[in-house]
Amino acid sequence: MRRRSAFGERGGNRLVMKQNRIQEKGARAISFTAYFLTVFLIVASFVPMIWMISSSLKDVQSIYSFPPKWIPPAPQSITLLIDYSESGQRDQAFYELEAAKATWFTWKKFQNLSIGEMKVIGLKDGRKLFSSATPAYIFTAGRAAIVPANVFTDEVMKLKIPVMKDRAYWQFDWYDEGVPLTGKEQAIVREGADAGGWKPMVAQIGGYLKQDAVYLNGSLLAASQSSNWARVFDNYAALWRLGGQENGINFMRAFGNSVFVNVVTILLHVSIGGMAGYALSRLVSARWSVWLTLFFVATIMIPEIVILVPLYLTMEKLSLVNTLWGIILPHSAWGIVIYLFRGFFDQLPGELLQAARIDGASELRIYTRFVVPMSMPIFTVVGVMSFISVWNEFLWPLIVARQEAYWTITVALYAFQSGSLPQNLLMASSVVATIPLLLVFLFCQKLIERGVAWTGVKG
Amino acid sequence: MSVILQPQRRLDRAVRRRKFKFPWTACFFLAPTVLAFLLFKYYPLAQAVFMSFFNYQVMNPPGPFVGFGNYELLFKSSYFWHAFRNTFVFAGLYIGLTFWVPILQALLLNEIKRFNLVLRFLYLVPASAPSVAVYVLWKWIYNPDYGLLNDLLRHVGLGPYGWLSDPAMAKLAIVLPGMIGGGISVLLYYSALQGISQETIEAAKIDGAGPWQRMRRITLPGLGFIIGIQFIAFLAGIFLTFDPMYVMTGGGPVNSTRVLSMLVYDSAFKEYRFGMAGAVSMIMFVVIGVVTYFQLKFSRT
Numbered sequence: 001m002r003r004r005s006a007f008g009e010r011g012g013n014r015l016v017m018k019q020n021r022i023q024e025k026g027a028r029a030i031s032f033t034a035y036f037l038t039v040f041l042i043v044a045s046f047v048p049m050i051w052m053i054s055s056s057l058k059d060v061q062s063i064y065s066f067p068p069k070w071i072p073p074a075p076q077s078i079t080l081l082i083d084y085s086e087s088g089q090r091d092q093a094f095y096e097l098e099a100a101k102a103t104w105f106t107w108k109k110f111q112n113l114s115i116g117e118m119k120v121i122g123l124k125d126g127r128k129l130f131s132s133a134t135p136a137y138i139f140t141a142g143r144a145a146i147v148p149a150n151v152f153t154d155e156v157m158k159l160k161i162p163v164m165k166d167r168a169y170w171q172f173d174w175y176d177e178g179v180p181l182t183g184k185e186q187a188i189v190r191e192g193a194d195a196g197g198w199k200p201m202v203a204q205i206g207g208y209l210k211q212d213a214v215y216l217n218g219s220l221l222a223a224s225q226s227s228n229w230a231r232v233f234d235n236y237a238a239l240w241r242l243g244g245q246e247n248g249i250n251f252m253r254a255f256g257n258s259v260f261v262n263v264v265t266i267l268l269h270v271s272i273g274g275m276a277g278y279a280l281s282r283l284v285s286a287r288w289s290v291w292l293t294l295f296f297v298a299t300i301m302i303p304e305i306v307i308l309v310p311l312y313l314t315m316e317k318l319s320l321v322n323t324l325w326g327i328i329l330p331h332s333a334w335g336i337v338i339y340l341f342r343g344f345f346d347q348l349p350g351e352l353l354q355a356a357r358i359d360g361a362s363e364l365r366i367y368t369r370f371v372v373p374m375s376m377p378i379f380t381v382v383g384v385m386s387f388i389s390v391w392n393e394f395l396w397p398l399i400v401a402r403q404e405a406y407w408t409i410t411v412a413l414y415a416f417q418s419g420s421l422p423q424n425l426l427m428a429s430s431v432v433a434t435i436p437l438l439l440v441f442l443f444c445q446k447l448i449e450r451g452v453a454w455t456g457v458k459g
Numbered sequence: 460m461s462v463i464l465q466p467q468r469r470l471d472r473a474v475r476r477r478k479f480k481f482p483w484t485a486c487f488f489l490a491p492t493v494l495a496f497l498l499f500k501y502y503p504l505a506q507a508v509f510m511s512f513f514n515y516q517v518m519n520p521p522g523p524f525v526g527f528g529n530y531e532l533l534f535k536s537s538y539f540w541h542a543f544r545n546t547f548v549f550a551g552l553y554i555g556l557t558f559w560v561p562i563l564q565a566l567l568l569n570e571i572k573r574f575n576l577v578l579r580f581l582y583l584v585p586a587s588a589p590s591v592a593v594y595v596l597w598k599w600i601y602n603p604d605y606g607l608l609n610d611l612l613r614h615v616g617l618g619p620y621g622w623l624s625d626p627a628m629a630k631l632a633i634v635l636p637g638m639i640g641g642g643i644s645v646l647l648y649y650s651a652l653q654g655i656s657q658e659t660i661e662a663a664k665i666d667g668a669g670p671w672q673r674m675r676r677i678t679l680p681g682l683g684f685i686i687g688i689q690f691i692a693f694l695a696g697i698f699l700t701f702d703p704m705y706v707m708t709g710g711g712p713v714n715s716t717r718v719l720s721m722l723v724y725d726s727a728f729k730e731y732r733f734g735m736a737g738a739v740s741m742i743m744f745v746v747i748g749v750v751t752y753f754q755l756k757f758s759r760t
Contacts, residue, residue: 026669026670026671027670030570030670030671030674031570031571033567033570034567034568034570034571035571037567038564038567038568038571038578041564041567041639042578042581042582044639045582045584045585045639046581046584046585047639048585048593048596048597048600048636048639049584049585049588051596051599051600051607052588052592052596055599063605064604064605065605066604066605066610067610067613068605068606068607068610272491272492272495273492275488275489275491275492276488276489276491276492276493278488279484279485279488279489280489283482283484283485283488284482284485284489292489292493295493295496296492296496299496299500299501302500302504302744303695303698303699303740303743303744303747304699305699305701305720305723305724305740305743306504306507306740306741306743306744307500307503307504307506307507307740308723308724308727308736308740309507309510309723309727309733309736309737309740310502310503310504310506310507310510310737311499311503312727312728313506313517313733314498314499314502314503314506316517329495329499330499332491332492332495332499333492333495333496333498333499333500335496338492362484363484363488364484364487367488388643391589392589392590392591394590394591394701394702394706395701395702395724399724399728409589409591410589410590410591410592413589413591413592413595414591414595414705414706417595417598417706423599423605426595426599427596427599429592430588430589430592430595430596433588433589433592434587434588434589434592437586437587437588437589438584438587440587441580441583441584441586441587442580445576445579445580445583448583448643448646449579449646449649449650450650452643452646452647452650453647453650453651
């Protein structure tokens with residue numbers, strides 16, 4: 001043990017290497033305990049995260065089932081083959097309406113089944129006339145607009161088809177003269193025609209279409225159901241598609257708001273915060289510097305909640321309530337930012353700056369040309385630390401952004417969970433909200449460690 | 460004579476001018492920040508004090524002066540004292556259940572040589588979820604019908620519990636998520652541990668102190684300073700906690716998780732009694748001030 005400390009870690013010859021392995025009493029025990037407990041604690045902290053991801057991949061049926069399962073079930077693809085040999089209709093508009101009704105009305109009727117994708121193929125005299133495929137995320141995004149109620153009539157769907165085309169929910173292939181069926185489709189005709197061989201989900205849908213449904217002009221020839229893992233991420237796609245809508249659930253807009261608020265706040269911090277820190281460190285006399293620093297840093301002791309109400313009233317006077325600037329501007333007064341900048345600039349070598357000053361460079365020029373490039377570490381640390389705090393911020397945006405259009409992700413998540421967003425989409429939103437910080441942690445871990453040491457030990 | 464004096468006089472004037480030169484550059488550098496602090500920190504603070512003495516009216520400020528009326532009303536209301544007590548109970552729970560977790564995690568990390576960087580990153584991963592997302596997630600885990608936790612407990616023959624709907628358990632349920640995963644604080648303590656001089660540790664080794672003893676006698680006391688600072692910040696932070704209660708329970712069930720910060724929010728933005736909100740926030744300010752004062756006094760002796 002003593003040799004080890006005397007020779008250091010990398011002993012030159014074999015003998016020392018061997019003696020390095022001599023361990024003191026208890027070293028192995030403590031090392032084992034440390035590894036074991038650390039791994040245990042990390043695994044424990046990952047359990048909720050994994051549950052969040054698992055929940056975000058589930059459909060509306062499996063998310064509300066007890067006992068809960070860790071692995072989401074495979075999304076099911078439903079294929080319906082509808083025969084129009086009896087019908088004399090030839091024009092495309094008629095079949096577009098048929099495809100839309102077969103997809104959306106059937107899906108609405110069975111909206112609590114976890115359908116991953118709905119394919120509808122129209123046949124006439126054994127030849128394929130049209131095909132359409134609608135993935136689950138389109139239905140999730142469009143349900144409220146296209147099929148708000150169980151009213152299944154031609155008139156309703158005629159009104160909705162332009163909406164569907166406008167919002168790109170429309171996926172319809174038309175074969176004017178009809179084309180032969182592919183091998184896969186022929187297999188469905190062979191195996192799916194007999195209702196006895198249907199799997200449970202398609203049995204419900206097929207039975208309904210054969211007996212009770214009155215909205216289709218064709219007759220159900222065959223149906224099939226198959227697992228389709230490609231649709232497992234549809235909750236995320238649905239969030240994206242919901243983002244295009246004006247009202248209702250719009251997570252992507254909240255995400256965009258958050259990004260804007262964060263970027264502008266960081267720019268504010270590194271621009272005016274950096275300048276103020278530099279002025280305190282180099283431009284004012286020592287006495288002024290002490291008092292001004294106190295003026296800035298003392299505000300760290302003012303809790304947010306204490307000034308919350310008057311700050312809101314101030315924002316109202318400035319008519320900044322319900323704007324993103326209302327969220328951003330109060331961030332320009334963060335004592336810790338000034339403190340960090342001042343502390344860093346105090347340690348810069350003064351000679352270089354003095355030399356530049358003698359050469360007649362203006363202070364602004366010295367700052368931008370010499371100080372900023374030399375101080376990149378502090379600028380990035382402040383940027384990253386601001387990002388972590390502002391991305392997490394909840395109370396202030398909750399108060400200032402009273403209208404949906406100005407919600408940040410945290411406010412949106414809160415509103416969604418108290419609203420009507422299903423749990424699986426809510427969890428998908430949470431996962432998306434986590435990604436930016438995860439990326440920051442992944443790429444800036446060293447910087448964060450440095451920043452944490454600066455803010456923690458000093459402040 | 461006068462010809463010779465001329466440059467000297469000019470120099471004098473120049474010197475004098477430089478002496479009284481207004482610091483335009485410094486002002487240019489400082490002005491935006493000073494303005495921001497005045498507008499967004501000091502003015503609201505003064506306003507908060509001012510407001511608390513009025514039955515504040517937004518339409519026609521400041522409304523009738525009531526002196527200490529708001530405070531009197533608060534001190535007489537059991538609702539306020541209930542929230543006051545809850546705040547302290549939460550403080551106790553947070554200290555008892557969560558404060559020491561990152562310290563322990565950092566101490567363990569300090570004993571680990573291999574994969575240290577990776578393990579540190581893995582500690583950060585759960586912390587990358589925005590706190591509101593974590594609360595929303597835990598609300599889902601606590602769900603009485605479909606929740607994960609009740610299902611896990613069912614396997615060991617416990618429950619089912621109504622975590623967030625049972626007044627006796629709601630406080631614990633809110634604090635519990637903080638117990639797992641220290642997040643960024645782990646890095647803070649870890650970096651402080653790196654600052655402890657290796658020489659001291661080597662010296663202790665030579666004197667025959669084992670690893671356990673070194674941890675207890677050198678490493679942990681070496682952290683004392685940073686733990687003290689963190690504790691003050693932690694405590695002040697707890698008294699202000701708003702997000703977890705607001706997101707997970709909204710103050711219920713039966714007000715068992717209603718804390719002072721929520722009282723500020725409710726009285727201002729739900730009941731529009733801004734004067735009352737000002738009074739509650741002033742009381743919070745004083746409470747935090749007093750607690751911090753005793754902390755500092757206690758840690759100095």
